[in-house]
Amino acid sequence: MDIKFDRIAAVLFLVVGVLFIVGSKHIASSAYGSVVGPDIFPFILGIALALLSIRLFFETLRNQSYKYGKKEKLDYKPFLIIFVTTLLYILLLETLGYVITTFVFLFVCFQAMERGKIIKSLIISACFSGIVYFIFVEVLKGTLPGWPVWFS
Structure with a gap:
């Protein structure tokens, strides 16, 4: 610190x-x-x-x-992983949709910060991306990139 x-x-x-x-x-x-x-x-x-x-x-x-x-000692590896993941998130958000890109982004970031606990990371990533999408699109009537064309 x-x-x-x-x-x-x-x-x-x-x-x-x-x-x-x-x-x-x-x-x-x-x-x-x-x-x-x-x-x-x-x-x-x-x-x-x-x-x-x-x-x-x-x-x-x-x-x-x-x-x-x-x-x-500064640990650059997690920073670089999260930085590259953020860039990919920005580039792929429109193509893959909010739910998929947010899920993958959160999962990779959780694993970069703390290895292991894969099931916990999967559950939190899936719940967060799904719940936020539902609240924003269905409850608040907002718009987010949906599912990819090849998925629906």
């Missing part, structure tokens, strides 16, 4: 969160055939990012027991 890095990251994420909030106000508030507009998701993400970055900043201020002389 590097306190200086965490503080800088917290401030940068706070700025990004505020930019998400401000930027979402410039997006149209409704979409054709959808009760939930495209501005809602970036607005909620911006609020979440800003709140989490504020929490991180205050946690770094509270942590006084850190030994500055000791450095931890």
